[in-house]
Amino acid sequence: MKKNINLLMVSVLLLMAGCSEFIEPSIENRSIDILAPANKLETNSYQQTFWWNPMADALFYRLQIVSPKFDSVSKMVLDTLIKTEKFVYTMDPGKYEWRVRGENGSSASNYSTRSLEIFPSSLKEQSVQLTVPSSGLYFSKPDVRYEWLKLFGAKVYRLQVDNNNFLDENNMTLNITTDNLGFLQTLSKEGTYQFRVRAENSVENSKWSTVRSLIYDVTGPERVLLNTPSNKQAVSRPVRLTWSRLADAERYEISVYQSDEQTPYSKSYPLIVTSTEHVFDAGNVGETVAWRVRAFDKAGNAGAYSEIRTFTIQ
Structure with missing residues (x-):
């Protein structure tokens, strides 16, 4: 009986110790510095x-x-x-x-x-605060919405967009004034763009906002090249599926199919990964499995699928 009680106490202590990892500490009596x-x-x-x-x-x-x-x-x-x-x-x-x-x-x-x-x-001592888009964002659609915060004393806001770092103010992608706190632009060609905003009234202008950049990209990555295993190779589980890395790829989508090369092997596929390999550890001896990979870039554009390869589990 005593032995059972000791075991129970140990179990309770272990349970409490495990639960403590999930208990969120209280910050009720603290103050921000x-x-x-x-x-x-x-x-x-x-x-x-x-x-x-x-x-x-x-x-x-x-x-x-x-x-x-x-x-x-x-x-x-x-x-x-x-x-x-x-x-x-x-x-x-x-x-x-x-x-x-x-x-x-x-x-x-x-x-x-x-x-x-x-x-x-004075308005000239102030600067406009940009809100969206954040600097360095990728866009796969041509419509870009620029927004900023109201600046006291402004009558209009001048928005400039360029793809040459504002080196020639007479030849920019966009140079407009608006009394709104935002503007929707439709870009016409891919590339990296810079944008900035300043406030204006009848007598003076504010400083320019910080310059932010964006990338408009509608071109997907190149076709992925598969490495191992070779097509129709007999392999043992687990099977390490590998492919070559693409410079403009941010992630990869790997699809694994049953022998008909169309039906997903399981609910796990297609699977998104950031590496250039995937370990497949399923199937039975003698079973044929198919697979292929495609890449996505930072703008979300999908590249062409690789070839479909098969392997047989031995």
């Missing part, structure tokens, strides 16, 4: 970087900005969840309070609160 902006900052910069030290066990952060204060809110400016410890945002002149807390799936920390006052300033 804010780095910037400084508390009670007075500035004429409309674009502010909200920055704090990371909090252990926090999966994301809730940032809120109101005007003028949380105990007398006249305007909710921002309420967002972010995963990083830094957030850039452009605001109008005015008095603000802002706060941030850490959150995870089961708890939230205390808010840390700061105040901020932004004074009106």
Whole structure:
């Protein structure tokens, strides 16, 4: 009896130890350590970087900005969840309070609160904040939507798009003004493009935004070349299927079929992988299996299928 009780206690302790790996630590009594902006900052910069030290066990952060204060809110400016410890945002002149807390799936920390006052300033001292698209994105469709945040004092916004780094402003892909906070462009040819935005009014212009780039690509990768096993080879399980790497391929789709070369071998196929090999460990002795591979690039374009090869399990 005593032996059984001891075994039960050991089992319970092991179970508790195993469960502890899945228990999310509480962050309820912690507070965020804010780095910037400084508390009670007075500035004429409309674009502010909200920055704090990371909090252990926090999966994301809730940032809120109101005007003028949380105990007398006249305007909710921002309420967002972010995963990083830094957030850039452009605001109008005015008095603000802002706060941030850490959150995870089961708890939230205390808010840390700061105040901020932004004074009106010349438009030429400011810059437009781009929102979409992010820099370096690949597009396989020609329609691209550009968006940015409102900048106080602007009457219109000038959007420039180029594929030559703005070396010749008289010969750009796009150079337009709009009073909207976005513009939809249809690209006509593949390539790498740069884009930027500035605010304008009747007397002055803002600084240009940061320059972002995008890649328009509608051409799929080349045909994949299969390596091993050779066609109709007799092989033992597990079977290592390999192919040559393509320079512009981001991932590969491998399809494995039954002997009719059309029916997927199982629900596992087709399978997406990033390597240039796949281990097939199924089937019976004497069974014939077929396979082929195609590549996808960063824009999501699919290349042509490789040849279909078969192998027989021995």
